[in-house]
Amino acid sequence: MTPAEIKEVILDILEGIAPDEDLGALKDDVPLREQLELDSMDFLDIVMELRKRYRVQIPEDDYIELATMQSTVKYLTPMMKDLQKT
Amino acid sequence: MIAGASERETIVITGIGLAAPNGNNLTEFRESLLAGRSGVTAYDIRYVGPTVAGVCSFDELRYQKRKDLRRGTRAGSVSIYCASEAIADSGIDWANQNKSMVGIYVGVTEHGNVETENEIYELKGFDYDTKFWSHHHNPRTVANNPAGEISLNLGITGPHYTIGAACAAGNAGIIQGAQMLQLGECDVAIAGGVSESIHTFGIFASFKSQGALANHSDPAKASRPFDVDRNGIVVAEGGCLYVLERFSDAKKRGAKIYGEIAGYAINSDATDFVLPNAERQAECMQLALRRARIAPEQVDIVSTHATGTASGDTQECAALRSVFGNTEKTLFNNAKSFIGHTMGAAGALELGGNLPAFNDRVCHATINVDQLDPECALPGLVVNQPREAKRVDYILNNSFGMLGINSVVIIKRI
Numbered sequence: 216m217t218p219a220e221i222k223e224v225i226l227d228i229l230e231g232i233a234p235d236e237d238l239g240a241l242k243d244d245v246p247l248r249e250q251l252e253l254d255s256m257d258f259l260d261i262v263m264e265l266r267k268r269y270r271v272q273i274p275e276d277d278y279i280e281l282a283t284m285q286s287t288v289k290y291l292t293p294m295m296k297d298l299q300k301t
Numbered sequence: 302m303i304a305g306a307s308e309r310e311t312i313v314i315t316g317i318g319l320a321a322p323n324g325n326n327l328t329e330f331r332e333s334l335l336a337g338r339s340g341v342t343a344y345d346i347r348y349v350g351p352t353v354a355g356v357c358s359f360d361e362l363r364y365q366k367r368k369d370l371r372r373g374t375r376a377g378s379v380s381i382y383c384a385s386e387a388i389a390d391s392g393i394d395w396a397n398q399n400k401s402m403v404g405i406y407v408g409v410t411e412h413g414n415v416e417t418e419n420e421i422y423e424l425k426g427f428d429y430d431t432k433f434w435s436h437h438h439n440p441r442t443v444a445n446n447p448a449g450e451i452s453l454n455l456g457i458t459g460p461h462y463t464i465g466a467a468c469a470a471g472n473a474g475i476i477q478g479a480q481m482l483q484l485g486e487c488d489v490a491i492a493g494g495v496s497e498s499i500h501t502f503g504i505f506a507s508f509k510s511q512g513a514l515a516n517h518s519d520p521a522k523a524s525r526p527f528d529v530d531r532n533g534i535v536v537a538e539g540g541c542l543y544v545l546e547r548f549s550d551a552k553k554r555g556a557k558i559y560g561e562i563a564g565y566a567i568n569s570d571a572t573d574f575v576l577p578n579a580e581r582q583a584e585c586m587q588l589a590l591r592r593a594r595i596a597p598e599q600v601d602i603v604s605t606h607a608t609g610t611a612s613g614d615t616q617e618c619a620a621l622r623s624v625f626g627n628t629e630k631t632l633f634n635n636a637k638s639f640i641g642h643t644m645g646a647a648g649a650l651e652l653g654g655n656l657p658a659f660n661d662r663v664c665h666a667t668i669n670v671d672q673l674d675p676e677c678a679l680p681g682l683v684v685n686q687p688r689e690a691k692r693v694d695y696i697l698n699n700s701f702g703m704l705g706i707n708s709v710v711i712i713k714r715i
Binding site: 232233235252256259260263266267 | 440
């Protein structure tokens with residue numbers, strides 16, 4: 216998966232988690248929580264969805280890497296580069 | 302006024318919010334009950350397959366966002382809808398209401414089955430590896446969830462909890478609310494009951510195994526208490542929550558008053574897990590009548606609990622005969638024949654459908670009686686067509702549940 220495809224996956228997951236939000240104007244370098252109504256349970260949903268869809272395991276200490284779209288994609292790229300987007 | 306508690310204040314109903322399979326507010330529900338309109342439809346649920354159920358169609362997005370629906374439970378949604386509608390109906394100045402003095406008391410038959418079944422179903426796809434088990438499981442399945450979702454949605458900071466009382470829970474919620482108002486624990490009580498039970502296959506399957514799940518080629522004819530050809534319970538979802546206040550507070554603000562909680566009682570059979578006990582049911586009704594300080598013949602309408610099982614219907618009729626004798630003055634009806642058994646909501650919802658009778662003096666019927674079971678032939682049973690009463694001053698509402706819990710609420714016209 217390319218970084219662009221990983222971003223698409225994250226956006227797809229966010230659509231499910233925040234169905235009332237407009238994700239079109241999301242800025243990649245601004246923390247997601249500053250742009251969307253997301254709480255800790257929502258972040259756990261992102262972690263769970265990645266686990267369910269791609270068996271990607273994100274240790275709790277690394278949750279901080281999911282702060283922005285940019286940091287999330289950067290963090291996930293080495294873990295997901297050999298995976299196919301479903 | 303509850304006898305033996307003369308120092309306590311009278312508690313009145315000032316708002317009603319409901320979701321029934323045949324109506325999304327009291328006006329629609331009442332119209333359906335008077336028109337003989339069923340809310341039971343064909344239904345399909347995992348593992349059980351095609352069956353029938355009472356399914357609600359209220360607008361979930363009226364008081365919740367899509368994210369709220371995803372986060373919470375169906376019981377939470379039903380609760381939020383009913384509570385919001387009840388508050389709007391009460392005319393309370395909600396923006397200026399002290400939210401710390403609002404109490405939430407929601408009766409439930411069960412809670413958590415729906416989410417647990419869904420999670421296990423999902424987990425099967427991951428070979429039962431629990432690292433795929435949802436972190437939402439606990440907040441969705443804690444027993445206070447339906448009441449807690451009301452608190453979160455409406456910013457209510459007073460007490461909130463559910464009352465687990467099987468199918469007597471709707472009445473139990475009302476009783477709890479009245480008691481908390483009398484104790485001064487709250488100034489406004491949001492009280493009644495809710496059910497999400499059609500979303501758990503376990504309830505259908507368990508009634509089926511017990512030989513107590515209704516079926517009929519025409520879903521609208523499946524729920525038929527008192528009919529010789531009844532064959533069990535129609536599971537339904539729904540809710541009914543009341544705004545209850547002390548009479549003095551309601552009067553002060555010029556509130557519309559639906560009726561006074563004149564008497565109530567809860568007792569236990571202490572005899573069987575599932576089989577009813579007519580003697581204890583009669584004792585429960587008699588205790589509520591004593592507390593209301595009225596004689597049986599003063600009751601104008603009895604909303605029966607009967608669910609469409611042979612044992613349940615005949616036992617309740619035996620209890621009714623022992624309390625009311627052969628009077629033709631007291632009328633008996635049944636709302637489950639229209640909507641099925643809304644479980645934790647049943648007591649509150651079935652009472653709600655009868656309250657307009659204080660104004661229009663019409664007792665809605667029990668429908669689907671093609672051939673009346675002789676054991677259920679009460680003289681005042683209102684069969685298939687509504688009947689007008691000379692006057693309606695008292696309504697008695699029966700609601701009974703498994704493990705032998707009986708509840709009775711008596712409402713007086715004010």
